[in-house]
Amino acid sequence: MEKTYYNAEDLKKFADIGDYQKEMADKFFDWYGEVFNDGALSGKEKGLIALAVAHVVQCPYCIDAYTTDCLRNGYSEQQMMEAVHVGAAIKGGAILAHSVQMMNKVKNLTL
C-alpha cells in the first residue's frame, strides 16, 4: 500500500489546500509570507523561532523546512539544538506547571 502518513513528497502539495477552499488558502499563504518577512525581527530570527515551534508542534514537514532555512541562514548546529531545547523547556515546563492543577485537585479531594 502507498505510504499514507507523513510522506515527504506531500509537502510539495501544500499549495493544493486551495483546491478545496481557495479564498482562505490565499489569505493563509499571503499572511504566512508576510509573517516571515523582515520586520522588527529579521526573517533569519523568525526562521529559528519557527524551527523551535516546529518541534513543539511536532510537524515533520516544518522541521525539514526550517532546518534547511536555518542552515541556509548560517545558524550552527549548536544554535539550532539550543532553540529546540527552548521549545522543549517551555513544553516540559507547561506540563509541570499544570501539575499545580493536579495538586490543587488532590488537596481539594482528600481529607
Place this chain on the structure above:
Amino acid sequence: MVSDTDSQLKALDEITRISKQVPYFMDKLALSGINNFNPVGLEIFQVNFGKLCNQACKHCHVNAGPSHTEIMDRRTMEYCLEAVNKHNIPVVDITGGAPEMNPNFRWFVKECRKLDKRVIVRCNLTIFFSGDEYNDLPVFFAENRVEVVASLPFYSADRTDRVRGKGVFDASVRGLQMLNANGYGRNGTGLVLNLVYNPSGAFLSAPQKQLEEEFKRELYKGYGIVFNNLYTMTNMPVSRFLDYLMRSDNYVAYIENLVNAFNPVAAMGAMCLNMISVNWDGYLYDCDFNQMLDLKVSQNRNNHISNFDAEFILNRNVKVSQHCYGCTAGAGSSCGGSTA
C-alpha cells in the same frame, strides 16, 4: 561515483524524466520568454591552470587534489596572452586547482599586468603555508596589484573544516591576515580582497548582502580581518558535488529547489554570456562547469586556444544542460557572486 563526464551528463538529462518539476533548461528559458541565451560580449577570460591543488575539498567541482598532474604548460599560456592582447579582453581570471602551484604562474601574472589587464586570482589561502616557495605570495600579489578572490566556506572553524579539512579555517584566517598586512581589503590601497562563500551542503545560499554583513562582523570581531565584498556561489550539480547529491539522496530535491528558485533576471546575467573559459589543456568552454562536463564550445578546430577566433566565440551557442539551473536560482550565481 559519477565523476566521468558521460555519467554526469546522463544524470543531468535523466532528471527531467525523474521529476515533473524539472524541465530542460532551454525549455525553462523559453517559458520565461528568453529565446536567446547567447553571448553579449567578452569581458572575462578565465584560465584554469589545472587540477593540481594542495587541498581536496568535498564540494570541489574541479575534482582537484595534490596528486594531479594535469596543469597548463607555458605554450598554452602564451596563446592565452596573445588572445587577450589581440582582442582587448580586459579581465584575466586565473583559477585552478591552486593556480599558484603552476611553475609558470608568476610569469603569466606579470605578463598580463604588462598588458595592463585586470588580473583576478582565485586563491584558497592555505596555499601560502604549503611550502616555503608560497609564503611570499601575498607580497607578490600586492606588487602586481592582483585582485584576490579567496574562498572561505564559513566564518566558523567547524563548518569550514568539515568542507575543506581539519585546520583549514585557522590557516585561512592567517592567510587573510597576511593579505590584510599587505594592504588587501584596506581603504585607500586599491588592493581588492573578495571572499567567496559556498553553502556547506545541499541548500541554497542566504542573500549575499546578509551574509556579507555577517562575515564582515564576525571576521573582524574574531580576527581583525577586513575584506571588500563577499560573493555567494551556489554549489553546482557537477562532479564531486553531484556525486555527493546522489549518494546522500538529495539530487532530485536539490535540482527541484534550483528550478523553483529560477530567476530570469539571474539567467540574463549568467557569466557565460560575457566570458570564455580555457582549460589547462587549452580547450575552450563557456564556463568552468562546462569544463568539468567536457562540453567544449564546439567540436571544430576553433575549440582550442591555439586557434582562438573571437568572432566565433562571440557568436557561439552556449552549451547548456540542467546544471545551469545552479546559475539561475534566486539571485543567481557566478564567479562574481549574485547576478540579479
